[in-house]
Amino acid sequence: TIPNARAQNRFDGSLEEILHMVTDVGWAGAYPEVFARLPGTEISNALDKARGGRFEEVPKQYPDGAWFTYDDETCDYDCQNSEYIYWVLTSILEGQDFSGRYEQIKDEWRLNTREKLEQGDPAAYALFTDPKYRLPTVLPDGKYRAKKFRIQKYP
Template sequence: MITKKVDVFGLYIYATDTTGDDKLLHAANILAEYIDDDEDGIPDNPKIFKALIEGRGAIVMRKTDRERIAGRHPEGQGLYDEETVPNAKAQGRFDASLEEVLHMVTDVGWAGAYPSVFGREPGTEISNALDKARGGRFEVVPQRYPDDAWFTYYDETCDYDCQNSEYIYWVLTSILGAQDFPGRYEQIKDEWRLNTRKKVQQGDPAAYELFTNPKFKLPTVPPDGKYRAKTFTIQKYP
């Protein structure tokens, strides 16, 4: 059951008693860094932050995907203790909190603040870039993507909206350098080919221009789980 929470700028990360306190606090720091990239204690983009608050963005943590949360509990983006890995890059691993926390920020915040740009339905700016990356507009996952596609996610449970969220994650984290470490390309190449900033800039210029446009004030450095502007504390839930 959910027994604890952390407040990050008025947004909450909830966790079961089986979730390690260190993992919960790490996720809180990751969330803070996505919101406040320069770590001055103030959200970088007030419009995105407003959308996050109004959309009641939240993260719900549990130990593993096999754990079932008993009783009524808050809704939010899922994140598992076992996939949350502080200092992951130094271990040659990937910290899934960089992905799952970002999904909440982009799905609720970016899309809420800029629906014609980051909305996940067909026809938005990010969707048009997605269609190019997949080699066409596919409402359902095709049996085979075109040979010139560079984003080829074959999970049939991932609809167009989901594919968009995954694409946003790949583009941003690649631009930030979070996917650029030994062995990572081999791990992800079946799904995503442009794992560095330079590759995105050269291979997906439409997305690169969008994600580096200063008017959106999107993150410019990858979160490391060491937010400097505040020390977070764990509170009891409820």
């Protein structure tokens, strides 16, 4: 990891890989009708809109107006879902909003700030900010304080 990466205008790639594990297994398992990476779930419906349509295979060119345009041909529909979840969450948490970042990612993802996402992809924004799912509200930064608790003997 890269401690304090955002303050250095750098992106920590380990965050992406860890989030894929959490979202692909944890969230999809806890809320399959919402976060499973299958056609017809809430996240897949939002993905299809973000890509300008439902594509089983990566299109040669995405439709005009698409804001998620990942073009890795080895990334199938399931993979595209996983990448989209990562972009949405980290944009809401302001992990993609630092100097020079938009230029680095614009060919793949155009809604790199919370504000852009709220305006440009309201379905995903509403889903990821819905408190019933208890999703993260702060980007991991490596600065944590342990919660104090007291251990008592069992009677």
